[in-house]
Amino acid sequence: MKNYKTMVLSNQEISPGYYRMRILAPGFGASARPGQFVMFRVQTSLPPLLRRPFGIFRTGFLPPDCEGQPPKEYLELLYKVVGRGTNIMAGLHHGDRVEVLGPLGRGFDPGNPAEEKILVGGGIGLVPLYMLASHLTKTSSVRLLMGGRTREDILAVTEFERLGVETYVSTDDGSLGEEGLVTEVLKRKLEKFPGASVYACGPMPMIEAVQRICAERKVPLQVSLEALMACGLGACLGCVVKGAGHSEEIPRYLCTCKEGPVFRAEQLDW
Ligand code: FES
Incomplete structure (x- = not known):
């Protein structure tokens, strides 16, 4: 650093x-x-x-x-x-x-190269997935599911395609790609590739929906969280999220800037 x-x-x-x-x-x-x-x-x-x-x-x-x-x-x-x-x-x-x-911060764990990789990006949440894709495509088959409200939220898809990533676009209003939520595309892809690993970044409602879908199917998931950060160094505690097993009696918090922004789904309290 x-x-x-x-x-x-x-x-x-x-x-x-x-x-x-x-x-x-x-x-x-x-x-x-x-x-x-x-x-x-x-x-x-x-x-x-x-x-x-x-x-x-x-x-x-x-x-x-x-x-x-x-x-x-x-x-x-x-x-x-x-x-x-x-x-x-x-x-x-x-x-x-x-x-x-x-x-x-801590980035993504590339995981087992033999697994299919499915990246899920919502709007500007696509950002950390590009470096990940350029790393994963050296050894694995990679798919990007990219969602946005309208076509204007769909960014850089051709740059992922140039890496050899198969891309699927969905928009809420149908102005580009399939009409509907990116999480519906994810459900279909996981039917076809049940042994895949999923990596997601985007708005929290999308992340929570991805977590439910992956948990039901026992699919490994890593998420990159967005948080307000004042220091970025673990000093101000302004970016904490609840960790797995959190309760009022035994609070468990994780710093998004230091212990994240990427977490395995099982590290977090959903
Ligand atoms: Fe200050 Fe994370 S931003 S502790």
């Missing part, structure tokens, strides 16, 4: 309200694992903004420029504009100064 005082390389709107930001981050890719996250802060002379957590979409290198400079390593975030902080991010341009702390 390192604190990068660095700059934005590019920042583009890829769908209404959704942006892709590349940040200069030399050496970042060697330490980042699928499912980890960063704490991001805009360096500004205005009152300092809190750091905010963002899942790592991928890392990579820009092609060398014509002046013979070495390729620049970048960290890529996909994010949705939801409030003041992300609104400020959406206005950043090449060269703007930012601060990135990471990689942080």
Whole structure:
């Protein structure tokens, strides 16, 4: 983990309200694992903004420029504009100064390569699944079930397809792919691949539905949870969730930032 005082390389709107930001981050890719996250802060002379957590979409290198400079390593975030902080991010341009702390947290366990892998992403919850897919496709057959409210919530599907991932899209309004919930697609896929492992990230109602479906079928599940985080380092306890076996008499809490954001389903209190 390192604190990068660095700059934005590019920042583009890829769908209404959704942006892709590349940040200069030399050496970042060697330490980042699928499912980890960063704490991001805009360096500004205005009152300092809190750091905010963002899942790592991928890392990579820009092609060398014509002046013979070495390729620049970048960290890529996909994010949705939801409030003041992300609104400020959406206005950043090449060269703007930012601060990135990471990689942080525990990522996905790739599991047994012999198993089919089913990734379930809801909206911007797709973000941590791309690095996971690029890792899993080296050894396993991988399917992505991607759900959103409308077609505008469906992101980066062709990038998963380029990795060799079979993709299935569903939207609540039927504007892209199948009409309906991604969890209905999951039920069908688990009938066909009952020995699969499932990895999910998205809004909590979707995660809870995925957990019920997997628990009924005894399918191993890992979930990446989204939480409000102030420190990202296990210090403020602002991101705790209830762990398995939690009760009023014996409370059990887990820090999403330190012990997660990825958990095996059986670690949590549902
Ligand atoms: Fe502070 Fe997790 S964000 S403990």
